[in-house]
Amino acid sequence: MKLKISIIIATFNSGKTLKQTLDSIRYQTYKNIELIIIDGLSSDDTLDIIKEYSDVVTKCISEKDSGIYEAFNKGIKIATGDYICFIGSDDCYIDYNVFENIIVDFNSSCDMFSYPIVCIDEESGNEYVHSNNITKEDILTGNMLPHPGIFVKTQIMKKYMFNEKNKIISDYEFLLRYLIDGGVIEYHDYSVAYFSNSGVSNSMFNSELWKSGILEHLILYKNLELEQKYFFKYLNQVFKYEDIESIKYLVMLLMKRILKKFKLINIIKRLIRINKKHRCGLKYCRWCDRYGE
Template sequence: MKLKISIIIATFNSGKTLKQTLDSIRHQTYKNIELIIIDGLSSDNTLDIIKEYSDVVTKCISERDSGIYEAFNKGIELATGDYIGFIGSDDCYINYNVFESIINDFIDDIDMISYPIVCIDEYYKNEYIFFNNIDKEDILTGKMLPHPGLFVKTRIMKKYMFNDKNKIISDYEFLLRYLIDGGVVKFRDYPVAYFSNSGVSSGNFNSESWKCEISEHLTLYKNLKLEQKYLFGYLNKVFKYEDMISIEYSVKLLIKNLLKKFELVEFIKRFFRIKRKHKCNLKYCRWCGRYGE
């Protein structure tokens, strides 16, 4: 019997981007997919788009919730697949053979497998690969595996669930608790999803989302009673406090703001080829300006 993959999407007024997400699932060559959408009572055309894709949407709930992690937990409870994956309503899978490829990686009956993802700048349409080559020590100091590239055995997800009291780091908390309990992550090196970098946890330093993330990390480290070196490692590696107060950082920030103000960023990126321009073969892609058949 073919393994079933449950894909969970949390939506709330996602009408501008959701069609691309669902379209990347509709055309998958591997068909034993259970697609679960948990909607936060959208007031735009999100539910109309979901109806348009009723051929691939297995289950949909639309009701008020406290945020993305409560929505994810509802999806986990409904999931009947062998493995669970999560994708954002503004993200999509990288090609139509993704599930055909990853299903071959599950033959060893592994509990969790990680893949890289490709991050895309919504404004400039540039992209870069977010690699997953980090170890347990990196994770203990705050680094996170790319979440849309994680596929987890359903019984593991149902055991841990997400802490819905958090707004930002519950995917990290789940991974951390899993590793502390002796869990193992297997890695593959080919990307599986396009990720829009305009999500909840993509704010600039000193933004409200980053302040919230710092607070949640501090609470987590206290609750789990981790060694002090991990807390210091987190503060140093992730937020680079020393750089934040340096003259060099201030100069870089000033230059960045000036470039942005005078709209020179795109020119410089193109001139030095810092990041490649997004290009894909999906039938529906808002970054390429292609809107289906």
């Protein structure tokens, strides 16, 4: 009997990007897929798009929730697949053979499988691979595996769930608790999803969300009784990254002012648009300006 995969998507006013996500699922060659969408009472055309893809959407719940982790937990509770995975409503799978290719890996007795993803900048269309090549030590110090590239046995997800008290690190908390309890991850090196990198994380330094992330890490490390060195290593990484991003921001700001002064900004934008790196074979792709058959 073929293994069933449950895909969980949390949506809220996702009308601008959701079609691409669902389209990448509709044409998968592996068909034993359960698609669960948990919507937070969208007011745009999200629910209309979901109806348009009723042939591939197995279950849809639309009601108010406290955020993405409550939405994920709702999906986990009703999932009936052998494995669970999550994908964002502005992301999509990399081709139509993703599940056909990875299902052979699940013959292993392992409970969790990890794959790289490809991050795409929404403005430039440039892409890079977000590697999953990290160690347990890396994870202990705050590094996270690419979430859309994680596939977990359903019984494991139902055991741990996501901590709904957190604003931003519950996927990390789940991973950390799983590893501390002796969980094993099987790593593979082929990318499975395109991830929209909108730059939100780069703009959150010193914001309330940024402060929440640090506080949530501190509470988590304390609750798990981890050695203090791991929290300090995490902080060191955070502030190093902030310094690098601050320098990058100042350089970009200076470049924009120079280009604007010499009226070159529109030419540069057109060149970036023409020479963007992303190319794919999907029927529907906003980065390729291709919108179905």
